[in-house]
Amino acid sequence: MTIKHITLALIFSLLALLVQAQNVSININAEQDYTPLNTNGTILMTICNTGPANVILPSNRIRPLVTVGAAASITNVTNPDGSPLSTFSFTINDPGTPANGVRLINNSTITRSQCLSAQIHYLAVNSATSDLVSGTVGFVGAQTSGNDISDDNSFTTINVGSSTPVSLATFVSKADGKNARLSWSTAQEVHNSLFEIQHSTNGKDFETIGTLEGKGTTTVKQEYNFTHYDLDPSVIHYYRLKQIDFDGNYTFSRSVSVKFDAYLGIQLRVSSTPTRNIQAWVHYGDTNLANASEIQLIDYLGRKIMSKRIRLVPGENKITFEGNLLTTGIYIVSLISQNSVVSGKVILN
Structure with missing residues (x-):
């Protein structure tokens, strides 16, 4: 074989390599395990050139499409660090594509073994246990010759729900x-x-x-x-x-x-004395309860006759209502605190 023949063979081999599949793959992953309703989430899309040659512009432009279901609405696409997208141009809800989708087109050459990534932002708008997200590699014009379609699709799931996932x-x-x-x-x-x-x-x-x-x-x-x-x-x-x-x-x-059977908390006992006074004993057994209270003396018509503001101490607390101005009848003693109201009845003869 002459040098000319070798040179031509190399040229044809290089041309065959360029015409051969400039194979690209897509991979998408939800970056949050769970997205509460009305909050934002992100999906990372990665396009890799796994073929033997560069994906060059303008003849081999890649046009990936990422779509979400009804649970989310795509709002923006950025670089993975959140900065403005530099490696792709994009259109959200491009006419002719499914709703809740974004179409991207690479605006730079993807060299052999190079990967380009973009972060797709969405808003969780409808409650669902899970929602399927799909990513598909497309091409501007005819599909690249020899492209392996087995890695042209990728799927992930976003979980959207109410603010309480349990x-x-x-x-x-x-x-x-x-x-x-x-x-x-x-x-x-x-x-x-x-x-x-x-x-x-x-x-x-x-x-x-x-x-x-x-x-x-x-x-x-x-x-x-x-x-x-x-x-x-x-x-x-x-x-x-x-x-x-x-x-x-x-x-x-x-x-x-x-509350256990042995719980005492705040307990009230009332009685009258031979001198016609009304006495109340308040047992303050749970010091976690407020100790500031008001104790009231109420007649049978529901009228408040007397009242005293007290501060309970642990154990027994004695309160006396003088009865020299009280008429014969039935009275109610009520202890009112931040935590409870307890009452007792007494008959004054």
């Missing part, structure tokens, strides 16, 4: 001896990492006393149980759940309480 169906508590038994159930869970069980004796300041793993993502009803052992029966015990997602977001449940 739907708590029940949460109840009950006393069992000196223990508190808690049980709760969920109607569905989306990316639920765990529950923290939190406890308080004043209903305001909570601390974590245990954790239970969540079930991740499921639409099947789930049941949970937790027992808090050897509790002080002289106070009310309050509980709440802190539900934590895999991404660290969390929500609190409503609080429930447990």
